[in-house]
Amino acid sequence: MAYIEFKDVNKSFGDNHVLKNINLSVEKDSFVTLLGSSGCGKTTLLRSFAGLEGIEGGKIMLGGEDITNKHPRERNVSMIFQHYSLFPTMTVYNNIAYGLKIKKLSKDKIKEEVKAALEAVELLDKMKSYPSQLSGGEQQRVAIARSIVTRPKVLLLDEPFNAIDAKLRKELQLKIKEIHKKYGMTSIMVTHDQDEAMTMSDTIHFFKNGNIEQSGSPLDLYMNPRTSYVASFMGNYNIYQPEIFSKITSGKYSGSKTTAFRPEALSISDINKEKAQGEVYNFSGEILDIIPQQNVARFIVGVGDSKIFADTIIDQLSKFKKGQMVNLSIGKNKILYY
Ligand SMILES: Nc1ncnc2c1ncn2[C@@H]1O[C@H](COP(=O)(O)OP(=O)(O)OP(=O)(O)O)[C@@H](O)[C@H]1O
Ligand SMILES: [Mg+2]
Known part of the structure; x- marks a missing residue:
């Protein structure tokens, strides 16, 4: 007991x-x-x-x-x-x-x-x-x-x-x-x-x-x-209604469930670099803001009308600039569905 x-x-x-x-x-x-x-x-x-x-x-x-x-x-x-x-x-x-x-x-x-x-x-x-x-x-x-x-x-x-x-x-x-x-x-x-x-x-x-x-x-x-x-x-999850996530992924996501994923589960890379392959969703957008949070750099990326939080360790902060176009990718196995 x-x-x-x-x-x-x-x-x-x-x-x-x-x-x-x-x-x-x-x-x-x-x-x-x-x-x-x-x-x-x-x-x-x-x-x-x-x-x-x-x-x-x-x-x-x-x-x-x-x-x-x-x-x-x-x-x-x-x-x-x-x-x-x-x-x-x-x-x-x-x-x-x-x-x-x-x-x-x-x-x-x-x-x-x-x-x-x-x-x-x-x-x-x-x-x-x-x-x-x-x-x-x-x-x-x-x-x-x-x-x-x-x-x-x-x-x-x-x-x-x-x-x-x-x-x-x-x-x-x-x-x-x-x-x-x-x-x-x-x-x-x-x-x-x-x-x-x-x-x-x-x-x-x-x-x-x-x-x-x-x-x-x-x-x-x-x-x-x-x-x-x-x-x-918990943990500033990115959460999107199904139709919004479908837009973000240019129609690649066609499910009917709300999706949620953590900011640190995303990878961020320069728009000119090759996109991630395999079981991932890729999308690109503009860095709207960069916020240092202790040992984490949080990038706020505008993808269409949506905003996406992506976190990296702080020393990645200087690799990117506000206004820059970037690729974001998220492993499908990192997404939770509600
Ligand atoms: N003595 C009281 N008389 C009438 N209503 C009350 C009384 N105490 C609390 N309530 C009501 O009960 C509900 C829960 O209140 P409670 O104080 O437990 O919330 P809480 O989760 O601690 O919120 P907070 O994070 O704001 O402190 C609220 O709707 C509040 O208005
Ligand atoms: Mg209280």
Whole structure:
């Protein structure tokens, strides 16, 4: 049996059926992500697990125990919220110590645990500061320290890096994973950022309209998205209706299915070079734009009225220029059909 199980979980707000018979299992010590667009029910699912939201059918199990009707405090679950939720009138130390005081630990023990948590997020020197004296990233690190200090069995993270700049975001992602391992926690994170989900997760559950559309490893979701909606979320797939892809391929494609392929699955070459042979589709177009993205160069190529994304490693960037005509080819076995 899995460590955490949602069984036929339903939840509505008025006539808005937000969680539609959710069945989801989470293995012990794993890091899982709920990925999906705004309003699809991610926060509601986390809140229902934490006991902050009642459910209307189904049950929630933790370590073999039915916790559906347990008080939030009895669940041994800690949540980092989508919006900062530090106590503004308490110092960093007291913010973190709060949960331990409620548990009536000794003063010395509290001191020891708070220091360990602050060390984990590298904020020992800010112990006496107030939240308003900290940057957004520092506040979020305090929120992390506060949620791990009670050594919860399960850590819930609701878009924990929302207001944080890209560099610090990367650092905090690694930090959280490190803490997750070190403290031996099972973690469920909510995000709408596919890169973040890919970086951090053992398993991703892709949410759409209160249903789980697909579950799997990051690589699995990336390589084998089950629907074009998942494909559009994962890895910037090029997705075309059948008649559009037929136009792109000058009629070579005559199927009736929507086609999807990843930008890095395309080959790009100078228009004067020989075209690729074999089981491929070739098409030519003009480079409309070139966008460097970390170690990848993304070419936006106009083919007829359509735009196609083609990625290469970054050192290919200088080989091509904006306005240049190029050949693109895609292996037929690289195309997914929906
Ligand atoms: N307390 C509430 N009362 C009424 N409706 C609510 C309440 N909380 C959430 N909802 C509705 O439930 C749906 C799901 O909300 P939820 O917060 O779970 O979405 P989400 O996936 O976390 O979105 P986001 O990515 O924007 O945070 C939305 O339509 C929202 O308006
Ligand atoms: Mg949310």
